[in-house]
Amino acid sequence: MSETNTKSGSYIGQAWLVILLSLAFGAALAGVQTSLSGRIAQNKQAETYSVIPQLAPGADESKTAEFILTGKDGKEARVYQALASDGSPKGWVVPASGQGFGDVIELLIGLSPDLSTITGLYVLNQKETPGLGDYVTGQDFRDRFKGRPTDKPIVIVKSEPQADNEVRAITGATISSESVSGIVNTALANLQEPIAQRSGPGAANLPAPGPATE
Amino acid sequence: MAEEGPTALERFINGILPENPVYRQLLGMCPVLAVTNGVKPALTMAGATAFVLICANVVTSLIRGLLKPHLRILVFTLTIATFVTIADKFLAAYVYDMSKQLGPYVPLIIVNCIIIARCEVCASKQGVWTAFADGVGMSIGFALALLSIATVREILGSGTWFKLHVLPASWPGWGIMVLPPGAFLTLGILLGTAEWFGMRRRRAGKGQ
Numbered sequence: 001m002s003e004t005n006t007k008s009g010s011y012i013g014q015a016w017l018v019i020l021l022s023l024a025f026g027a028a029l030a031g032v033q034t035s036l037s038g039r040i041a042q043n044k045q046a047e048t049y050s051v052i053p054q055l056a057p058g059a060d061e062s063k064t065a066e067f068i069l070t071g072k073d074g075k076e077a078r079v080y081q082a083l084a085s086d087g088s089p090k091g092w093v094v095p096a097s098g099q100g101f102g103d104v105i106e107l108l109i110g111l112s113p114d115l116s117t118i119t120g121l122y123v124l125n126q127k128e129t130p131g132l133g134d135y136v137t138g139q140d141f142r143d144r145f146k147g148r149p150t151d152k153p154i155v156i157v158k159s160e161p162q163a164d165n166e167v168r169a170i171t172g173a174t175i176s177s178e179s180v181s182g183i184v185n186t187a188l189a190n191l192q193e194p195i196a197q198r199s200g201p202g203a204a205n206l207p208a209p210g211p212a213t214e
Numbered sequence: 215m216a217e218e219g220p221t222a223l224e225r226f227i228n229g230i231l232p233e234n235p236v237y238r239q240l241l242g243m244c245p246v247l248a249v250t251n252g253v254k255p256a257l258t259m260a261g262a263t264a265f266v267l268i269c270a271n272v273v274t275s276l277i278r279g280l281l282k283p284h285l286r287i288l289v290f291t292l293t294i295a296t297f298v299t300i301a302d303k304f305l306a307a308y309v310y311d312m313s314k315q316l317g318p319y320v321p322l323i324i325v326n327c328i329i330i331a332r333c334e335v336c337a338s339k340q341g342v343w344t345a346f347a348d349g350v351g352m353s354i355g356f357a358l359a360l361l362s363i364a365t366v367r368e369i370l371g372s373g374t375w376f377k378l379h380v381l382p383a384s385w386p387g388w389g390i391m392v393l394p395p396g397a398f399l400t401l402g403i404l405l406g407t408a409e410w411f412g413m414r415r416r417r418a419g420k421g422q
Contacts, residue, residue, distance in 0.1 A: 017280050018288055025296040032300050036307040043310040102318065127318040130248060131394075134317065 044124055048080065048095065048108060055110025055120035056082030056091030063087065067198055071190040079195060082110075089113045092195055095124070096187030100179040103127035105136070107183055111150065115192055121145045121184070133176035141170055141177070145184065150192060153185040219340055222347035229351025235328045236359030237408040242328040246363060247397040249319050253376045256364035257357070258312045262305060262320055264353030266297040267329050268346060274337035275345035281338060290333040291324070298323045328356060366400045367391045 012019075052061045059082035071077045080093040091113050097106040103126070110120030121142040128134045135141055144167045148154055152165040156178045161168055169177035220228065235241045242263075249259045270293050274281075281289060302320045305313035313320065323329070332352055337345035368374055371391030373381035390396050 014282055014285065017277065017282070018285060018292065021277075021289060021292055025292060029296060029299055032303050036303045039307040040303070040310075043306065047310070125314075127321060130318055 044106075047124060048093070051108060051122045052080060052082050052093050052110075055093050055108060055122055057119065058084050059090040060085040064093075067195075069191060069194040069198060071194060073190055077191055079191065091119055094187055094191055094195070096183050097125075098179060098183035098186060100126060100136075101128055101133050101173070101175045105176075105179055105183060107180065107187075109184055109187060111195075115196055116150060118145050118148045118150060118184070121180075123180075128173070128176045132170070133173040135170045135173060136176050136180050141180075144168060150188050153189075154181040156181050219336070220344075222344040225336060225340075225344055225348035226351035229348060229353070229355045230358065231355065234355040234359060234408075235352055236356060237405060239328075239331070240405075241331060242326045242356060243401075244322060245319055245326065246360060246401060247394070249316060250360055250364040250367055250397055250400075251371065251392040252368050253361065253364045255312060255315050256360040258305070258309065259316060259319065260353070260357035260360045262298075262301040262316075263323055263326060263328070263356055264349075265301050266294060266323050266326075267332060267353050267356075268349035269297045270294045270329055271332055271337040271345040271349035272342055274333045275340065275342045278338045278340075286334075286338060287330070290330050290338075294329050294333075295324050328352060362404060363397070363400050366404070367396050371396060 049061045049064060052064055053059050063083040063085060065081040065083060067079050067081065068076050069079055078095060080095075082090045082093055084090050092111040092115065094109045094111065095106065096109055097104050099105070105123065105128070106125040108122040108124055109118060110122075111117070112119050123137040123142070126134065126136060128136060145154070148165055148167065155163075155166050156169045156174065157166045158169050158174065167177070167181060229235070231238075233239060236243075236246055245259050245263070249255045270290070273293050274290060277289070298321060301323070302313070305316070305320060332345075332348060336348040340348075365375060368376075368391075369380060370388050372387050373379060373383075373385035388396070391400070
């Protein structure tokens with residue numbers, strides 16, 4: 001039998017099937033990814049547009065303007081300017097992603113036109129633990145970010161928030177909660193300035209809009 | 215080579231009721247409890263699981279002559295994970311809202327014991343045709359189980375079946391049925407019922 005080969009040969013003799021299968025399956029997955037990634041990105045884009053009115057109250061999704069900006073990390077990032085049906089700016093929607101507890105979490109962050117406050121948060125994609133970490137998608141948790149100022153990083157706390165940049169964690173899912181706040185903080189630090197330059201001097205005069213319409 | 219064990223037809227029939235993966239083998243409880251609050255997510259999950267189960271069974275059967283006993287579980291897992299990833303991508307591309315609703319439960323098909331059990335029990339020992347029939351039978355059995363639980367939960371919980379109203383609009387909708395406790399209640403009652411029928415049949419068989 002092949003197991004009685006010389007020692008160095010027997011490792012390959014035993015594992016060749018696993019190695020071969022890994023290569024074959026890897027190639028198959030690469031093929032699937034290449035052929036489907038366009039469609040998946042399109043679906044995400046469509047979802048992003050559909051939630052823009054939630055994230056920037058008063059916005060009309062068909063009026064959204066897209067910008068490709070260069071963040072402070074030197075990478076290009078896509079941001080959306082939310083506009084009302086009359087063309088007046090209602091805020092910004094910034095896609096951001098980062099590692100969560102389970103897998104990458106993808107967020108959309110809504111910002112007021114002057115970028116001073118967070119007006120909404122939406123979870124595009126997550127694979128957090130069902131029943132604990134996946135509460136990050138819930139309205140209740142996402143609303144805790146609403147109205148937070150953007151001049152200080154958001155801090156996750158386990159008790160009732162004392163300062164206006166504090167957000168209470170989900171019980172039993174501190175890591176997921178901190179992942180979300182970390183993604184928000186990183187994205188804001190990275191893109192706030194480039195967006196401010198793009199939005200120009202006039203944008204800062206607009207007041208933050210009223211309550212969300214659903 | 216001479217085949218041992220049940221024939222393809224026996225495997226196929228066994229999967230549907232006599233060895234139903236949920237009601238008789240009590241496998242795959244995670245999706246059974248988690249995605250049966252509506253008929254549509256339940257069927258999507260059943261479809262994805264069927265794809266993975268049949269493909270994994272066929273591939274495992276094709277390479278069964280090459281498997282080393284101590285590496286077989288590794289190969290099974292590798293095969294299953296590949297097909298699960300393909301299924302996940304397809305759902306995200308073509309039924310995006312279902313993919314979002316099922317969330318992590320699609321990747322969790324990897325750890326669904328039904329599939330690895332079929333690879334171990336049937337596909338790694340029997341021919342491709344038998345393994346295929348076994349996969350199809352088990353998939354139908356799993357789909358029937360998910361469908362039965364989802365039907366009870368959706369009708370009692372929301373008064374609808376496949377989002378179509380089947381109960382009068384005055385039906386209050388038992389909220390608990392669409393929540394996790396409803397899954398446990400429904401599964402328990404249906405399991406008990408299936409067991410009761412099975413016992414009656416066995417007793418009737420003995421009496422003759």
